Amino acid sequence: MQTAKAAGTRQSVLSASLRLFAKDGFQKTTMRAIAAESGQSLGSTYYYFASKEELAGELYRSLRQKHCARAWPKLAAGNNLEAHVRAVLDTVLEVLEPFHDFGPAFVRAALTGAEGPPEPGRDLALWRQAVETARPQPPLSLRQDLPELLWLLERGVVLFWAHDPSPGQRRSRRLIAHAAPLVARLVVLSRLPVVRTIFDDLIGLVRAAA
Structure with a gap:
C-alpha cells in the first residue's frame, strides 16, 4: 500500500514532468530534467516512473477522464446517432488538442497499457449512453455491440490524429465530419x-482479437 509520502513524491514527479512537457515539449524533456525539476534523485524518479x-x-x-466528463452532457436525449458520434469524437480532439506533441506517446500508452489498467466499464459507458439516448434507436440486434464498435472507431480517430501533420489537425476533423454520418x-x-x-463479421473479428 502506497504511503502518503510516496504518493506525494509520485505526484511531485508527475507535476514536474507536465510542467517541462508544456515548456520544452515531450521529445526534448529528459528524465534527468524531470528529476531536477521535481527535486528528486534520478533513481527515485525512475522508481515511480520507468520512462517518459x-x-x-x-x-x-x-x-x-476529462473527455468523458466533457462529452457526457452533450449526449442529450432525442439527438440522432450522427450528432452523438460527432459530439464524442469532436470532444476527444478538443481535449487532446493542446498535446499533439505527445500523440505518438499517447498511442504507445494506449497500445501497451501504460495509461493504466484497462477500464472497459468506464471506457464504454460514454458510448453506451450515446447509443441509448439516440433517437431513433439503432436496431435491437445491433444495440448491444454498437458501443464497442464506436469505441474502436474513437481509438482509430485518436491514432489518425496522433500522426496528422496538417495545421490544427484539420484532416482529423474532416475525418470525423465524414465518419459520423x-x-x-x-x-x-x-x-x-x-x-x-x-x-456480424466485424463483431466476430473484434471478439476474436480481444
Missing part, C-alpha cells in the same frame, strides 16, 4: 440482411 512514455500514459489517462447511415442500413452480415 509511462508519464505520458498517466497524462493520457487523465485526459480520457457514414456510421449513422450504416447503422440504419443494418436492418438489411446483407449489411447486418457485414456487422
Whole structure:
C-alpha cells in the first residue's frame, strides 16, 4: 500500500514532468530534467516512473477522464446517432488538442497499457449512453455491440490524429465530419440482411482479437 509520502513524491514527479512537457515539449524533456525539476534523485524518479512514455500514459489517462466528463452532457436525449458520434469524437480532439506533441506517446500508452489498467466499464459507458439516448434507436440486434464498435472507431480517430501533420489537425476533423454520418447511415442500413452480415463479421473479428 502506497504511503502518503510516496504518493506525494509520485505526484511531485508527475507535476514536474507536465510542467517541462508544456515548456520544452515531450521529445526534448529528459528524465534527468524531470528529476531536477521535481527535486528528486534520478533513481527515485525512475522508481515511480520507468520512462517518459509511462508519464505520458498517466497524462493520457487523465485526459480520457476529462473527455468523458466533457462529452457526457452533450449526449442529450432525442439527438440522432450522427450528432452523438460527432459530439464524442469532436470532444476527444478538443481535449487532446493542446498535446499533439505527445500523440505518438499517447498511442504507445494506449497500445501497451501504460495509461493504466484497462477500464472497459468506464471506457464504454460514454458510448453506451450515446447509443441509448439516440433517437431513433439503432436496431435491437445491433444495440448491444454498437458501443464497442464506436469505441474502436474513437481509438482509430485518436491514432489518425496522433500522426496528422496538417495545421490544427484539420484532416482529423474532416475525418470525423465524414465518419459520423457514414456510421449513422450504416447503422440504419443494418436492418438489411446483407449489411447486418457485414456487422456480424466485424463483431466476430473484434471478439476474436480481444
